[in-house]
Amino acid sequence: MDDVRNDREARKPAILFLCLGNICRSPLAEGAARAAFAAAGIDATLDSAGTGDWHVGHPPDRRAQAEARRRGADIGGLRARQLVPGDFRRFDLILAADDTNLRDALALAPGDATAELRLMLDLVPGRTGESVADPYYGDDGGFAATWDDVSAVAAALVTAAASAESSG
Numbered sequence: 001m002d003d004v005r006n007d008r009e010a011r012k013p014a015i016l017f018l019c020l021g022n023i024c025r026s027p028l029a030e031g032a033a034r035a036a037f038a039a040a041g042i043d044a045t046l047d048s049a050g051t052g053d054w055h056v057g058h059p060p061d062r063r064a065q066a067e068a069r070r071r072g073a074d075i076g077g078l079r080a081r082q083l084v085p086g087d088f089r090r091f092d093l094i095l096a097a098d099d100t101n102l103r104d105a106l107a108l109a110p111g112d113a114t115a116e117l118r119l120m121l122d123l124v125p126g127r128t129g130e131s132v133a134d135p136y137y138g139d140d141g142g143f144a145a146t147w148d149d150v151s152a153v154a155a156a157l158v159t160a161a162a163s164a165e166s167s168g
């Protein structure tokens, strides 16, 4: 069976991070995942989106950019976009920051969706069902907590991708 892999298994992982505005949590998650996958030398398609449209075309919140920079990641080039039904076919996994994002995404999912939809922290041992808290209305300290959460998610994704590669 070693060399018998179907297209989906052979394809690089495609993961979409989802929040409300796509300017705080999901771009931080994308930035953390980009850094973690690059460090592990694993190729992946990584993107982020929001369920809302208020910030479409905007760069990440300045506080999110500053926190990412402090942690060695540059997310300044990202631009917010809204989740579209086609994302449910383009990505293997759509990871929502909180329950509301998850519900709103489900409402948009087309009948032929192939993506798996989960909460981001479902991937982190001991944190199943938890939300990544929205730092938008809080102080700068919230963004450090967001980075810690999304880094744990990124690490779990890399671990899973690495074991899929070695067993593939």
Ligand code: 4NP
Residues within 6 Å of the ligand: 019, 020, 021, 022, 023, 024, 025, 026, 050, 054, 134, 135, 136
């Ligand atoms: P995010 O945070 O969903 O993590 O990007 C928010 C960004 C903007 C708003 C709310 C949350 N807003 O209401 O504009």
